[in-house]
Amino acid sequence: xxxxxxxxxxxxxxxxxxxxxxxxxxxxxxxxxxxxxxxxxxxxxxxxxxxxxxxxxxxxxxxxxxxxxxxxxxxxxxxxxxxxxxxxxxxxxxxxxxxxxxxxxxxxxxxxxxxxxxxxxxxxxxxxxxxxxxxxxxxxxxxxxxxxxxxxxxxxxxxxxxxxxxxxxxxxxxxxxxxxxxxxxxxxxxxxxxxxxxxxxxxxxxxxxxxxxxxxxxxxxxxxxxxxxxxxxxxxxxxxxxxxxxxxxxxxxxxxxxxxxxxxxxxxxxxxxxxxxxxxxxxxxxxxxxxxxxxxxxxxxxxxxxxxxxxxxxxxxxxxxxxxxxxxxxxxxxxxxxxxxxxxxxxxxxxxxxxxxxxxxxxxxxxxxxxxxxxxxxxxxxxxxxxxxxxxxxxxxxxxxxxxxxxxxxxxxxxxxxxxxxxxxxxxxxxxxxxxxxxxxxxxx
Ligand code: SAH
Ligand code: SF4
Ligand code: F3S
Numbered sequence: 001x002x003x004x005x006x007x008x009x010x011x012x013x014x015x016x017x018x019x020x021x022x023x024x025x026x027x028x029x030x031x032x033x034x035x036x037x038x039x040x041x042x043x044x045x046x047x048x049x050x051x052x053x054x055x056x057x058x059x060x061x062x063x064x065x066x067x068x069x070x071x072x073x074x075x076x077x078x079x080x081x082x083x084x085x086x087x088x089x090x091x092x093x094x095x096x097x098x099x100x101x102x103x104x105x106x107x108x109x110x111x112x113x114x115x116x117x118x119x120x121x122x123x124x125x126x127x128x129x130x131x132x133x134x135x136x137x138x139x140x141x142x143x144x145x146x147x148x149x150x151x152x153x154x155x156x157x158x159x160x161x162x163x164x165x166x167x168x169x170x171x172x173x174x175x176x177x178x179x180x181x182x183x184x185x186x187x188x189x190x191x192x193x194x195x196x197x198x199x200x201x202x203x204x205x206x207x208x209x210x211x212x213x214x215x216x217x218x219x220x221x222x223x224x225x226x227x228x229x230x231x232x233x234x235x236x237x238x239x240x241x242x243x244x245x246x247x248x249x250x251x252x253x254x255x256x257x258x259x260x261x262x263x264x265x266x267x268x269x270x271x272x273x274x275x276x277x278x279x280x281x282x283x284x285x286x287x288x289x290x291x292x293x294x295x296x297x298x299x300x301x302x303x304x305x306x307x308x309x310x311x312x313x314x315x316x317x318x319x320x321x322x323x324x325x326x327x328x329x330x331x332x333x334x335x336x337x338x339x340x341x342x343x344x345x346x347x348x349x350x351x352x353x354x355x356x357x358x359x360x361x362x363x364x365x366x367x368x369x370x371x372x373x374x375x376x377x378x379x380x381x382x383x384x385x386x387x388x389x390x391x392x393x394x395x396x397x398x399x400x401x402x403x404x405x406x407x408x409x410x411x412x413x414x415x416x417x418x419x420x421x422x423x424x425x426x427x428x429x430x431x432x433x434x435x436x437x438x439x440x441x442x443x444x445x
Contacts, residue, residue: 029115107173395410407420
């Protein structure tokens, strides 16, 4: 007897690492309900776009992709189409208003409901659930890492965000912060180790506020520093990374745990957003330039070998040339190894959209962003040069983009290196000696 072919699920993911991991949760939920993954929408019975709403561009991309998938659906009416994730949460009404736009819509806390939403959609109704939850952490759902490299995996340790950065839509799309229980995190990481993974990245919008309370709720039973240590102690062969730290919350204790464990990667992502205390205040980031630099000094003191990366926004409301110069000077002062840089994009209903005018002209935003990118390119190169001619340990992750004779991997400092395969393959730790570098890559001949 032949078994019936399973229905096929295709997922396309936009946005941050959290979304990548959420898609893996969705794959797990749907697999339990008989779906198998496929890698092209053309073959799928159900196609989901996991969307991001953080900047207008991210949403425009999703609308564009949705139009293409809708065209596909006209050719193949059997195809069910769903929008999930942050933009689904934000734009439910708009998505529903589009005539025959999508069959189902699910927000980030509604993924357990997907099979029911699919059933509803099959009866011709719209399957919609964008309710946010105070408890959902998908703790015991084992994400299916369908698109992974078998070496490195994301593990969500918390969801939502309790901060209120004035520019940011995330608290609206992902709801209140909640921490996932410790045991389920350790079990997931152990299972990854057992199946050959060599690196995990612990994910949260603000990992420093990870906190599990004691049974009576009176004390903190596990802080982020403690969780980090527990994860690191599962295996010395497992590298541990995490993202994102918040400058107002990052503690010396976390830095000391990092210093005490060789397998916790020496790399900290500490978004500054701006170098101007005046702008930081408007952004409601709850630290000043000086406070931020004090945290940088703590990293340099406790973890001198750590790399530091950041996120920066160009052209936030009221930003003057002087504020912008302060961002450039902060970049020089810290000497970032890497930075994600964005033009400010007003998000409807955020505090900034309600209270401040998006008054920096587009061309000024572009110019400031370009100046930041040019400076960061210099800084990235400068950060890599000291590694040329020195031996560094890398974890091989896969073939380099350019050639099957070369592998790429990362150093503990999160620098990408490319090197000849030799007898190595993905998942191996090896020591290499870069012979030259670009701002983005250490290159080994
Ligand atoms: N929780 C993380 C990251 C959140 S979103 C943190 O607090 O750092 C990732 C980055 O997107 C932010 O750090 C910020 O630099 C950028 N971002 C968020 N909202 C934005 C907006 N409205 N316009 C431009 N960039 C934005
Ligand atoms: Fe957004 Fe701020 Fe929360 Fe990060 S910490 S997700 S920038 S509100
Ligand atoms: Fe991530 Fe974008 Fe949502 S950055 S949290 S997918 S709005």
